[in-house]
Amino acid sequence: MTALEIQSLSKSFGSNKTVDNLSICVEHGEIFSLLGPNGAGKTTTINMITGVLEMDEGNIIVNGISYQKGSSAMSKIGVCTQDIQLWPFMTCEEQLHFMGNLYKMDNKVIKERSLHLLERIGLADKRKVWAKKLSGGMQRRLHLIMSVIHDPDLIILDEPEAGLDPQSRILVREFIKSLSGSKTFLLTTHNMDEAERLSSRVAIMDKGRILVCDTPVALREKFTPEETLEFLYPEPIVMTQQWESSSYRVHMDGKSIRVIGYQLTLAVPDILSKVVSQFGHPMTFSLRQSTLEDVFIKLTGRSLRQ
Numbered sequence: 057m058t059a060l061e062i063q064s065l066s067k068s069f070g071s072n073k074t075v076d077n078l079s080i081c082v083e084h085g086e087i088f089s090l091l092g093p094n095g096a097g098k099t100t101t102i103n104m105i106t107g108v109l110e111m112d113e114g115n116i117i118v119n120g121i122s123y124q125k126g127s128s129a130m131s132k133i134g135v136c137t138q139d140i141q142l143w144p145f146m147t148c149e150e151q152l153h154f155m156g157n158l159y160k161m162d163n164k165v166i167k168e169r170s171l172h173l174l175e176r177i178g179l180a181d182k183r184k185v186w187a188k189k190l191s192g193g194m195q196r197r198l199h200l201i202m203s204v205i206h207d208p209d210l211i212i213l214d215e216p217e218a219g220l221d222p223q224s225r226i227l228v229r230e231f232i233k234s235l236s237g238s239k240t241f242l243l244t245t246h247n248m249d250e251a252e253r254l255s256s257r258v259a260i261m262d263k264g265r266i267l268v269c270d271t272p273v274a275l276r277e278k279f280t281p282e283e284t285l286e287f288l289y290p291e292p293i294v295m296t297q298q299w300e301s302s303s304y305r306v307h308m309d310g311k312s313i314r315v316i317g318y319q320l321t322l323a324v325p326d327i328l329s330k331v332v333s334q335f336g337h338p339m340t341f342s343l344r345q346s347t348l349e350d351v352f353i354k355l356t357g358r359s360l361r362q
């Protein structure tokens with residue numbers, strides 16, 4: 057069943073077309089990611105789904121109900137924004153209770169659900185603690201569970217892993233994964249690792265448009281089936297002489313050099329000696345399968361971080 061369908065959605069700010077004829081279809085139980093660099097239009101898309109921004113054109117259908125210009129799908133979904141919105145002098149339990157009241161939930165249900173969510177996100181022992189006394193990662197986790205207190209079917213998370221410490225990142229990933237199948241997730245991210253590990257499908261977005269949409273594996277197989285040999289340097293590097301080969305491509309980005317081609321194992325000694333003679337010894341190097349970052353580079357000629 058389709059949980060969310062977006063048809064030909066567009067939004068401009070002045071002459072800047074921020075979202076340009078965007079269409080996606082998210083099936084029930086999926087973890088669907090919008091992956092793109094800063095400014096691609098991901099947050100603007102989410103803001104139109106949640107009704108924070110009015111669309112210029114298009115149609116949004118949530119669980120079969122259509123929302124066009126002038127209306128919003130807000131009551132059907134849970135939204136976790138990038139900016140944390142907590143009340144500093146309320147405990148974790150009190151914040152959840154307050155949110156539950158806004159959704160007109162029964163007090164007993166709020167209590168049970170709060171305890172359950174606090175446990176799932178690793179905050180059970182902090183339930184009587186004020187938000188201002190929590191670490192940044194804990195505040196982000198609390199902010200996440202507040203967005204799902206009303207048990208929505210569709211959960212929209214804007215950059216859910218941004219600013220998280222490693223422990224919080226693991227807890228958030230496990231939380232999302234544990235709900236997939238029964239709930240539908242729409243995530244935004246510019247982190248290809250997050251998109252790759254979490255998503256059932258990814259739409260790669262740039263300049264307001266969807267470039268491609270498929271499973272991470274299918275995208276890699278279709279666009280970058282080659283291997284990547286990556287060298288990392290402590291300082292940014294600049295290529296001084298042209299370096300070409302018929303069997304691989306070279307892409308430089310700040311402190312890294314990526315050599316992309318088929319069956320690179322045999323060519324490693326030759327490539328390594330070229331790299332060392334031009335740039336000195338790298339800090340590390342690795343030979344790996346391609347990533348969604350490589351797919352983005354192949355499609356746009358730019359890195360996700362640029």
Ligand SMILES: Nc1ncnc2c1ncn2[C@@H]1O[C@H](COP(=O)(O)OP(=O)(O)OP(=O)(O)O)[C@@H](O)[C@H]1O
Binds near residue numbers: 069093094096101246
């Ligand atoms: N209210 C607004 N008024 C004018 N321009 C805006 C507004 N909101 C967003 N923009 C512009 O639209 C573009 C896309 O912004 P958006 O926040 O949707 O990108 P994003 O993909 O979510 O990137 P990020 O990861 O940085 O949040 C940016 O150039 C931004 O400056």
